[in-house]
Amino acid sequence: MRILITGGAGFIGSHLCDRLLDEDHQVIAMDNLMTGTVENIAHLWGNERFRFIKHDVTNYVFVEGPLDAVLHLASLPSPVDYLNFPIQTLKVGALGTHKTLGLAMTKGARYLLASTSEVYGDPLEHPQSEDYWGNVNPIGPRGVYDESKRFAEALVMAYHRSHGVDTRIARIFNTYGPRMRMDDGRVVPNFVGQALRGDPLTVYDEGKRTRSFCYISDQVEGLVRLLFSEEVEPVNIGNPQEMTILEFAHRVLEVTGSKSRITFIEPTDARTADDPQVRCPDISKARKVLGWSPTVPLEEGLKSTAVYFQEKM
Ligand code: UDP
Secondary structure, eight states: OEEEEETTTSHHHHHHHHHHHHTTOEEEEEEOOSSOOGGGTGGGTTOTTEEEEEOOTTSOOOOOSOOSEEEEOOOOOSHHHHHHOHHHHHHHHHHHHHHHHHHHHHHTOEEEEEEEGGGGBSOSSSSBOTTOOOBOOTTSTTHHHHHHHHHHHHHHHHHHHHHOOOEEEEEEOOEEOTTOOTTSOOHHHHHHHHHHHTOOEEEETTSOOEEEOEEHHHHHHHHHHHHTSOOOSOEEESOOOEEEHHHHHHHHHHHHTOOOOEEEEOOOSGGGTTOOSOOOBOOHHIIIIIOOOOOOOHHHHHHHHHHHHHHHO
16 A cells, blocks of 8 residues: 555654555655654665655645555644644644545545544543543643644544545554653653653642553554554544553653652643543443554553663663
8 A cells, every 4th residue: 555644753653654664555754844853764764665755734735646545643742742832733633634634535545533532631531432522621722732633533524424535533542652752741751751860750730640551562553453444433542551640650760760759840831731630541442343452561661662762862
């Protein structure tokens, strides 16, 4: 297959490039390099089945030749990034989805949207299954990300229903691993970086909020299975092993053997505004329709992530 991956120089996008090239497909990575980096795909230079196009998908997207699949991963998924770039976040979710759906329609390509657990907002149902409609503050600082992805899902379903585009929607929960940007502000790079440097781990508020962390290879496996499945409606892809952020801080200290202490801080900026109190995927649907569930234990995934960050440092 000939596959376009937007956000192909980003964290998840670049791992998807690797995986699909390994399966002998042709891959075109498209990225405006706002948060993605060529370092993530530098090892693919010289692979004749790989191409990179620097382009911002909020503008008209042109790709020469046939395409069998379009995977729309371009996004600003880190809260720090989308708080700093709210308009770009809305544009890539809305205009970028529109442009890439139009491309998929023209080429007769299958389309996969990387959506998010943030569509559930600060959830009133726990764990979150795909039929929960969510609890999102549309005008809050996080709303720019959440609403852009909610709009994107609506647009995908509209193109499916009105134009017959063959679509897939992955609701991606917190994912971590090598190639995350160390300065992207999310809890995994923050804590692992702090632990490696011997700096205090910055637990926001009391660390009682919960998350569950999916290792990148598991995430990619789930996305690829979804792409090649027949499931049109959204599927949660995440790890259901839930823990508080304080517990997570202790796990990072154990795995890295760090002597860092834990510090509790109360951010006064928008970082924790509308921060979901709990988050955990119900993955019954992914188990049933994709035969997928995560396999990489947190310790193992954190070790590989720490090795990557150590090398970067
Ligand atoms: N968090 C934290 N310290 C940090 C960074 C994040 O306590 O240095 C918390 C944050 O408030 C949230 C959780 O960790 O409750 C996960 O945050 P992240 O930015 O990784 O992603 P989110 O799941 O909120 O999209």
